Amino acid sequence: DAKTTQPTSMDCAEGRAANLPCNHSTISGNEYVYWYRQIHSQGPQYIIHGLKNNETNEMASLIITEDRKSSTLILPHATLRDTAVYYCIVRVEAAGNKLTFGGGTRVLVKP
Amino acid sequence: NAGVMQNPRHLVRRRGQEARLRCSPVKGHSHVYWYRQLPEEGLKFMVYLQKENIIDESGMPKERFSAEFPKEGPSILRIQQVVRGDSAAYFCASSPESFSLNTEAFFGQGTRLTVV
Numbered sequence: 396d397a398k399t400t401q402p403t404s405m406d407c408a409e410g411r412a413a414n415l416p417c418n419h420s421t422i423s424g425n426e427y428v429y430w431y432r433q434i435h436s437q438g439p440q441y442i443i444h445g446l447k448n449n450e451t452n453e454m455a456s457l458i459i460t461e462d463r464k465s466s467t468l469i470l471p472h473a474t475l476r477d478t479a480v481y482y483c484i485v486r487v488e489a490a491g492n493k494l495t496f497g498g499g500t501r502v503l504v505k506p
Numbered sequence: 507n508a509g510v511m512q513n514p515r516h517l518v519r520r521r522g523q524e525a526r527l528r529c530s531p532v533k534g535h536s537h538v539y540w541y542r543q544l545p546e547e548g549l550k551f552m553v554y555l556q557k558e559n560i561i562d563e564s565g566m567p568k569e570r571f572s573a574e575f576p577k578e579g580p581s582i583l584r585i586q587q588v589v590r591g592d593s594a595a596y597f598c599a600s601s602p603e604s605f606s607l608n609t610e611a612f613f614g615q616g617t618r619l620t621v622v
Binding site for chain 2: 426433437488492
């Protein structure tokens with residue numbers, strides 16, 4: 396099981412920020428939150444990951460709540476090329492560090 | 507997706523034939539994961555290997571599927587006596603030697619297997 400809950404789908408407007416929520420209420424203290432995306436039939440693309448502090452890179456920002464039970468991935472200026480399925484994953488040491496993908500959020504960026 | 511090379515990108519096999527899928531990890535990476543994605547479905551973990559060792563094969567079908575990651579050369583996922591239900595995209599990911607929960611894994615572009 397993926398240990399995360401995400402909305403099935405969401406739309407956002409091109410040029411606007413896209414905020415993708417994820418719940419991971421059973422996360423343990425040393426487990427990281429990872430975000431990947433899969434653009435139509437391509438290989439999953441790493442976006443960002445974090446433990447408890449907010450993180451930012453050239454692709455996105457990750458905001459993790461203080462209690463670590465949820466997080467939000469922010470795409471600051473969504474483009475049409477950001478249309479993809481976005482996966483929020485909690486990486487579990489007990490599961491051999493592998494990434495377990497759930498259903499993800501299907502994000503459609505509209506002009 | 508930097509550096510993980512999978513080949514072939516597309517593979518067509520007749521029922522009963524063998525399929526061999528290759529994954530060359532990022533240079534210096536010694537951890538390899540294989541995933542399968544059936545049409546219109548999510549990514550399912552199959553197997554996790556380090557050089558010359560299978561660490562976790564909990565997602566591998568019990569029959570006809572095998573994987574290896576030799577000391578030299580790419581990782582190989584082998585499917586014997588393929589059936590139509592094996593038609594899927596197979597993705598490989600790799601992580602570096604110093605692997606931990608804080609280390610990202612990078613995926614290849616996948617091999618799309620079609621069984622006719």
